[in-house]
Amino acid sequence: xxxxxxxxxxxxxxxxxxxxxxxxxxxxxxxxxxxxxxxxxxxxxxxxxxxxxxxxxxxxxxxxxxxxxxxxxxxxxxxxxxxxxxxxxxxxxxxxxxxxxxxxxxxxxxxxxxxxxxxxxxxxxxxxxxxxxxxxxxxxxxxxxxxxxxxxxxxxxxxxxxxxxxxxxxxxxxxxxxxxxxxxxxxxxxxxxxxxxxxxxxxxxxxxxxxxxxxxxxxxxxxxxxxxxxxxxxxxxxxxxxxxxxxxxxxxxxxxxxxxxxxxxxxxxxxxxxxxxxxxxxxxxxxxxxxxxxxxxxxxxxxxxxxxxxxxxxxxxxxxxxxxxxxxxxxxxxxxxxxxxxxxxxxxxxxxxxxxxxxxxxxxxxxxxxxxxxxxxxxxxxxxxxxxxxxxxxxxxxxxxxxxxxxxxxxxxxxxxxxxxxxxxxxxxxxxxxxxxxxxxxxxxxxxxxxxxxxxxxxxxxxxxxxxxxxxxxxxxxxxxxxxxxxxxxxxxxxxxxxxxxxxxxxxxxxxxxxxxxxxxxxxxxxxxxxxxxxxxxxxxxxxxxxxxxxxxxxxxxxxxxxxxxxxxxxxxxxxxxxxxxxxxxxxxxxxxxxxxxxxxxxxxxxxxxxxxxxxxxxxxxxxxxxxxxxxxxxxxxxxxxxxxxxxxxxxxxxxxxxxxxxxxxxxxxxxxxxxxxxxxxxxxxxxxxxxxxxxxxxxxxxxxxxxxxxxxxxxxxxxxxxxxxxxxxxxxxxxxxxxxxxxxxxxxxxxxxxxxxxxxxxxxxxxxxxxxxxxxxxxxxxxxxxxxxxxxxxxxxxxxxxxxxxxxxxxxxxxxxxxxxxxx
Numbered sequence: 001x002x003x004x005x006x007x008x009x010x011x012x013x014x015x016x017x018x019x020x021x022x023x024x025x026x027x028x029x030x031x032x033x034x035x036x037x038x039x040x041x042x043x044x045x046x047x048x049x050x051x052x053x054x055x056x057x058x059x060x061x062x063x064x065x066x067x068x069x070x071x072x073x074x075x076x077x078x079x080x081x082x083x084x085x086x087x088x089x090x091x092x093x094x095x096x097x098x099x100x101x102x103x104x105x106x107x108x109x110x111x112x113x114x115x116x117x118x119x120x121x122x123x124x125x126x127x128x129x130x131x132x133x134x135x136x137x138x139x140x141x142x143x144x145x146x147x148x149x150x151x152x153x154x155x156x157x158x159x160x161x162x163x164x165x166x167x168x169x170x171x172x173x174x175x176x177x178x179x180x181x182x183x184x185x186x187x188x189x190x191x192x193x194x195x196x197x198x199x200x201x202x203x204x205x206x207x208x209x210x211x212x213x214x215x216x217x218x219x220x221x222x223x224x225x226x227x228x229x230x231x232x233x234x235x236x237x238x239x240x241x242x243x244x245x246x247x248x249x250x251x252x253x254x255x256x257x258x259x260x261x262x263x264x265x266x267x268x269x270x271x272x273x274x275x276x277x278x279x280x281x282x283x284x285x286x287x288x289x290x291x292x293x294x295x296x297x298x299x300x301x302x303x304x305x306x307x308x309x310x311x312x313x314x315x316x317x318x319x320x321x322x323x324x325x326x327x328x329x330x331x332x333x334x335x336x337x338x339x340x341x342x343x344x345x346x347x348x349x350x351x352x353x354x355x356x357x358x359x360x361x362x363x364x365x366x367x368x369x370x371x372x373x374x375x376x377x378x379x380x381x382x383x384x385x386x387x388x389x390x391x392x393x394x395x396x397x398x399x400x401x402x403x404x405x406x407x408x409x410x411x412x413x414x415x416x417x418x419x420x421x422x423x424x425x426x427x428x429x430x431x432x433x434x435x436x437x438x439x440x441x442x443x444x445x446x447x448x449x450x451x452x453x454x455x456x457x458x459x460x461x462x463x464x465x466x467x468x469x470x471x472x473x474x475x476x477x478x479x480x481x482x483x484x485x486x487x488x489x490x491x492x493x494x495x496x497x498x499x500x501x502x503x504x505x506x507x508x509x510x511x512x513x514x515x516x517x518x519x520x521x522x523x524x525x526x527x528x529x530x531x532x533x534x535x536x537x538x539x540x541x542x543x544x545x546x547x548x549x550x551x552x553x554x555x556x557x558x559x560x561x562x563x564x565x566x567x568x569x570x571x572x573x574x575x576x577x578x579x580x581x582x583x584x585x586x587x588x589x590x591x592x593x594x595x596x597x598x599x600x601x602x603x604x605x606x607x608x609x610x611x612x613x614x615x616x617x618x619x620x621x622x623x624x625x626x627x628x629x630x631x632x633x634x635x636x637x638x639x640x641x642x643x644x645x646x647x648x649x650x651x652x653x654x655x656x657x658x659x660x661x662x663x664x665x666x667x668x669x670x671x672x673x674x675x676x677x678x679x680x681x682x683x684x685x686x687x688x689x690x691x692x693x694x695x696x697x698x699x700x701x702x703x704x705x706x707x708x709x710x711x712x713x714x715x716x717x718x719x720x721x722x723x724x725x726x727x728x729x730x731x732x733x734x735x736x737x738x739x740x741x742x743x744x745x746x747x748x749x750x751x752x753x754x755x756x757x758x759x760x761x762x763x764x765x766x767x768x769x770x771x772x773x774x775x776x777x778x779x780x781x782x783x784x785x786x787x788x789x790x791x792x793x794x795x796x797x798x799x800x801x802x803x804x805x806x807x808x809x810x811x812x813x814x815x816x817x818x819x820x821x822x823x824x825x
Contacts, residue, residue, distance in 0.1 A: 074724075075806070076733060079813045080712045086817070139200040139646070141178045141191055149201035149210055150180060151644045152189075156214025156222030157201055158182045163191065183213040201644035210644075225642040231774035231818075233651045234662060247420050248292050255287045255320050264315045267344070268308055270453065276305045279447035283313050286445065287423060294423040300449030302574030303456065303549070306427040307337070309447070310400045311344055313425050318351055318378045322397025326381040327415070329406030330516075330543055331357050332527055337402065338381040345379070356382035356391070359524055387414040401426045403571075429574060459577040459585050463561075463603055466588035471557060472505050474586045478555035479509065479536060486556040486575055487539045490563035492517060498539050498559070506537070514540040542568055544575055554583040561587040562599040569603075661766050664819070669705045669743040674735060675751040678801045680728035689722065697732075704736040711740050731802055734809045741812040744819065747791070750808060755798050757808060759791040771818040780814045 139150065141163060148160045158180040165174040166188065178194040180187045189197070201210060214222045265280075272280065279298055286294035300306045314324045326341065328334040338355040345351050354368050354377040371377040375394030380386060384407060399418050401407075404426050407415065418424060464470065478485050487502070489495060492515045502511050512535045514526045529535045531550055538544070538553075542564070556576045561569065569587070577583030587603065589595060595603075643651075655662070687693050696718070703714035715733060718725065725733070742750060742759070749760040763771075768786040775781040783793045799807060 074730065075809060075813070076715060076730065076737065079737065079816075080715065082813070082817060083708065083712065138195060138650075139198050141194045141198060144200070149644075151199040151201050151647050152180070152187075152214075153197050153199070153226075153647065155182070155187065155216060155219055156225070157210045157644070158187065158213055161186070181213070182216045184215045184217055187216055199644060199646040199650070202646060226647075227773045229643040229648055230651055230655075231770075233648065233655050234770060234774075236652070237655045238662070243416075243420075247295065250293055250420055251291050252293060252423075254289060254291060255316050257284075257288050258319060260319055261312070261316060265312065267347070270305075272308070273305065273449070273451040273453060275300070275447075275449040275451040276309065279306075279309045279449055280312050282445065282447045283309055283425065284316065287313065287316050293419065293421065294425065295419050295445065296424070297426045297428065297446040298449065299428055299446060301452070302429050302571070303578045304449045304452060306429075306449060307340060309449075310425055310427060311341065313398060313423075314341070314379060314400065315345075317398040317423065320397070322395050323372070323375065323377070323393055324379045324398040324400065325386055325393070325396060326379065326400045326402070327386055328381070328383060328402045331359065331383055331523075332543060333402060334381055334383050335359075335524070335527075336549060341379055341381060351378045352376060353379045353381065356380060356385055358383075358385070359521065384408075384411045387411055396422050398423045398425065400424075403428055429571060455580040457577065457580060457582050459573055459583045461573065461585045461587065463587045463589075466559060466590055468501070468505075470586070470588070474555060474557060474584065475502070475506065475537065478584070479506070481581075482552075483555060483581070484530065484533065484535070484550065484553040485537045486544060486553055486572075487537060488542060488544065488556065488558045488572055489539070490541070490560050492541060494559075495539050495541070502537060502539070509536045510534060511537045511539065514538055514543060516541065516543050542572060544572070549578055550575075551579040554579065554581045555586070556584075557586045557588070559588050561589050561603065562595045661764070662770060664744075664746050664763055664767055666744050667746055667748050667762070669739060671748055672739045672742045673749040673751075674739055674742075675749065676801060676805060678731065678735070678805055680731040680802075682728050682732075683726055686726050686729065700733065700736055704740045708740050708744060711736060731805060734805055738805070738809055738812055741816045745812070745815055747812075752804060755795045757793045757795065757804070757811075761789060761791055771815055774818040775814045776817065777810075777814045780811045784811075 141160075144150065144160045146160065146162050149157060150160050151157050159182075161179040161181050163176055163178055166177045167174045168190075176191045177188040178191055178198070180189070279300070283294070283296060283298075286296055298306045298309050310326070314326070317324050326334075326337050328337055334355065334357060338353065342353050345353055352371070354371065356365065356368050356372075360368070368377065368380075369390060369392075372380055373392045373394060380391075380393075385391070399415070399422055401415055401424065404412065404415065405428065415424070462474075475485050475487075487498060489498065495513050495515065499511060499513055502509075512526050512530065514523060514530075516523075518526075526535070526538075530538045530553075533552055554576045556572060558564065558569065558572055564572070573585040576585065589599075589603070642648075682693070690696055700711075700714055700718075703710040738750065742748075745761065746763050747759045747761045749758075751758050761768075765786050768791065772781050772784060780793075783795070785792050785794075793811065795807070
């Protein structure tokens with residue numbers, strides 16, 4: 001260590017000056033000590049004002065003041081800020097314990113196997129000659145309409161004009177060409193080539209129009225957009241991979257198989273369908289044979305028996321002394337789950353079931369919270385309030401989430417946080433795109449229940465423009481056969497108007513209104529009355545989208561259908577057809593000319609999916625139509641907009657299939673050689689001010705050896721206590737940062753030969769290309785080449801040693817910024 005110290009902190013530093021009682025540094029020392037009790041902002045402000053910027057000579061008084069902004073302008077502060085920003089985006093992953101290289105190999109192989117199983121199980125015939133298990137989202141040119149926007153993989157975004165016959169240069173026989181309009185001209189390409197290179201341009205929102213068309217004669221702008229999309233994809237994949245690897249590493253004891261489980265199963269009054277049986281087997285294997293926490297999606301159409309699968313899992317976990325939480329998006333659905341669970345567990349007096357909802361009084365809520373904390377409630381049912389900080393679980397073992405797509409971003413993040421510590425079962429008829437994507441690629445397990453119960457009859461869907469006569473006819477038909485009707489509107493605003501119209505049309509029929517803004521007791525009573533058949537027509541918002549299993553309600557009317565999402569419409573339609581009667585879904589739009597292209601496409605998809613059990617395929621299509629604004633969070637939608645959904649999605653699958661290739665293996669800090677003869681001399685004033693400079697240098701070296709976070713913390717603490725360091729100390733810190741970043745990037749040696757800088761590394765050429773693709777600085781990217789395990793940069797001229805160190809620091813900082821797109825083990 002002594003050698004390291006002498007290298008970093010030359011003993012030849014002038015240390016003659018000693019602090020006296022009234023030395024100009026003593027006041028600053030005391031002030032700096034007082035800073036420690038202040039907040040970080042106060043510390044920086046005080047230090048900036050009271051500490052002189054040193055570079056070995058005295059500075060005039062007018063230059064002594066230094067603000068926080070000045071501190072943040074230097075290269076080290078900028079790097080620290082950049083790393084912190086990236087860290088805040090990936091907060092959950094950074095706190096995970098490190099995994100060694102051998103362990104990572106094992107888990108990456110597991111992920112690959114899981115992926116292949118997921119793809120084989122779920123992709124069906126979606127692949128069109130794609131290799132390596134990737135999906136093809138290329139468009140068939142014959143399905144395009146004039147004016148559609150398309151993406152050519154190499155040229156960019158254009159507008160489809162049409163398909164015409166033309167004679168090629170090399171032949172006299174005419175062939176079919178696809179004509180595409182770009183910003184600076186018209187392109188034509190043979191149909192065969194177009195099927196390999198073209199994608200439809202969709203966006204995650206209603207607007208289908210791209211910002212600009214690409215240029216045929218200058219593809220550099222398109223190339224930058226494509227690379228930006230590719231890097232964004234890779235960052236997503238790495239985040240997923242690290243979350244999944246972490247989950248695989250977690251361990252919990254397997255649950256025992258008991259005779260009571262068979263007895264519980266025998267109480268199910270129906271014969272399970274084949275798919276339902278398989279889903280139950282899958283869940284039981286997850287709980288009783290696998291030691292890492294379950295994260296399974298049960299995807300089944302409404303009324304196909306997902307709840308029974310969840311009940312079996314709940315019984316298994318609760319029998320072993322753990323608690324189970326059942327999370328529903330609405331109080332209506334939560335109440336229904338509570339009733340079903342209470343009835344099913346009524347034979348087991350030792351198992352207590354509780355419902356936590358806004359319908360309860362404060363004292364009832366507080367009592368439930370106490371019971372949950374003490375473990376006196378075994379099964380807790382409720383809405384997002386179950387995720388609040390007031391709810392403390394005694395021994396939570398299982399989380400069942402129904403209709404995850406209905407929860408907000410914060411709730412979804414909270415649900416995700418449970419997945420590394422407890423078993424999670426997600427139930428959905430139309431999974432959110434993220435869930436679907438994870439299931440398709442094997443990053444989480446999925447069980448599909450696509451077999452309908454024997455007595456189920458398909459729902460008849462009617463899509464037409466709105467008229468009062470059609471509404472009256474549909475309602476009269478249902479009432480005449482003794483049934484009940486849902487009448488759904490997108491907003492609360494129009495409910496009273498519809499009520500008035502229906503009361504005039506059906507004066508002797510019991511009609512009621514239900515929406516989420518009503519008093520809780522009133523809403524509960526309305527739902528109860530409708531469930532018991534006293535209310536015949538329920539006018540409501542999409543609060544009934546989930547839950548409400550009412551056998552006698554077999555007609556649903558949806559007004560202003562263009563304002564609903566495809567998944568919402570599918571769920572609403574599923575409110576009817578729960579019995580053996582033929583059910584009807586009437587979807588009314590105001591005027592087709594008012595509908596957006598996307599709304600028309602949604603409705604056409606819904607009409608096509610009239611058969612039972614198509615919720616899963618529908619969700620897949622919905623994903624392509626709606627895009628995936630909520631797959632990885634809203635910040636990614638800009639990256640999707642760069643290339644369109646379909647190409648972005650194909651990049652995603654391609655990246656997943658090669659996830660093990662995008663891996664950087666770090667090296668020990670001490671093994672990094674920095675072959676540069678640069679030993680800065682610290683000014684004596686600063687040495688005296690530090691009191692124990694050798695100890696501080698030793699601390700800096702230890703921090704750098706540990707990890708980048710320790711080095712950042714050390715640097716910031718040093719500046720908080722002593723102000724901005726002199727230039728020579730900054731050079732010393734930069735040497736530490738260079739070695740630390742090099743170690744994390746797998747670089748073992750940095751050396752200089754004339755105008756050439758060389759960095760010896762173990763990374764592959766693919767990883768180097770991925771890193772340089774995502775570099776923000778064109779100057780550094782264009783100067784770097786990769787040859788035989790060596791990253792080389794040819795500079796325009798030989799630089800002085802300190803300037804050269806600054807260049808290497810900046811270059812490594814750019815490379816380091818790409819680490820989030822790589823698996824770091």
